[in-house]
Amino acid sequence: MKILVDGKEISLPEGIGTINDLLRHVGKNREELVVVVNGEITIEENPLHEGDSLKLIRAVSGG
């Protein structure tokens, strides 16, 4: 399955079915991100589909 993450196309290996799986795969902490899929804020437990476009928005700020 191919999806877009922050504008970059990536091919997902077998076994990655949800957004949460993807975040673990790319080493991101779900506590520090809000995930937007095809323009909508989405729960990390939701499944990914071919051609989905994801934005990973940093929820934490420094300073």
Place this chain on the structure above:
Amino acid sequence: VKNLFCGCGEKAIYRRRYSGQVFCRNCFNQYFERRVLETIRKYRMTERGERIGVGISGGKDSTTLLHVLNKLKNRLGVSLHPILIDEGIQGYRKSGIEAAEESCRSLGLELTTASFNQETSHTLDELQRTGDQKPCTYCGVLRRKLLNQTAIESGMDKLATGHNLDDEAQAIMMNYLSGDIERLHRLNGNTTNPNMLKRMKPLSLIPEKEVMIYALNNKLTISADECPYAKHNHRTKVREFLNALEADQPGVKFSIISGREKLINSTAPRGTNIQTCQVCMAPTARNICRACELTEEIKIKMSAANIGTAD
């Protein structure tokens, strides 16, 4: 695997892992605004007729705070007066100022601004280039002082800031790490000294991620720029540590907050002698407060480095 839905039947946008609740866009907004109102009431943060200064930076926390307080102001019987501090950070602060101005315009609120440059004759960029302290030390101490001073001069009764649950849990953990139990007692910082305005933190029981979801869900104009000095910050390491813990054990940040409340209720502060600063009259544990000490240090340092001042 199927999509999750809110109890009302709409597609869910958020799942609170520490409680298992699932929310759609509308139910999330209702939950969030109710949570802020409950926090204000729980800690008796406001009284009817009060003028509330709201510290605003244009970031997600303070912008969300201003918009939610604006929805609640009639119920609470208070008026809102946003205050912005321009630290003088090139390439960072400008987008925050523009976002804050846009929020104030859209809500019909008048924005009061003050700056490090007016107060010390130097921007934070200049201070960090020449001074001995880390930029976050100058920024934290001087911004707090300037917010307080501007709010008092503007006739405010209270000062509201956008600190969220994560900020509070980080502050508590940093005090534990430095063994500073006295500071744990002083964390809410409310004194009866007329030179220190009572502070309120209506987002202090809401996780940072939920604040960002509210800002995005309501399409608020926010600055997403990261402060260039944040990487120098000890807090950043504590934040990453706590978020790693929270990912494994949802609710750990709430436990830190409730643990601190139990601790301060069961231990008396060791009687730190709170005095009045000999320069600015603000409450302090020493003869001269940290802000005045830093301001004096800046004058000496800048003078030695031959960097001109406005006066």
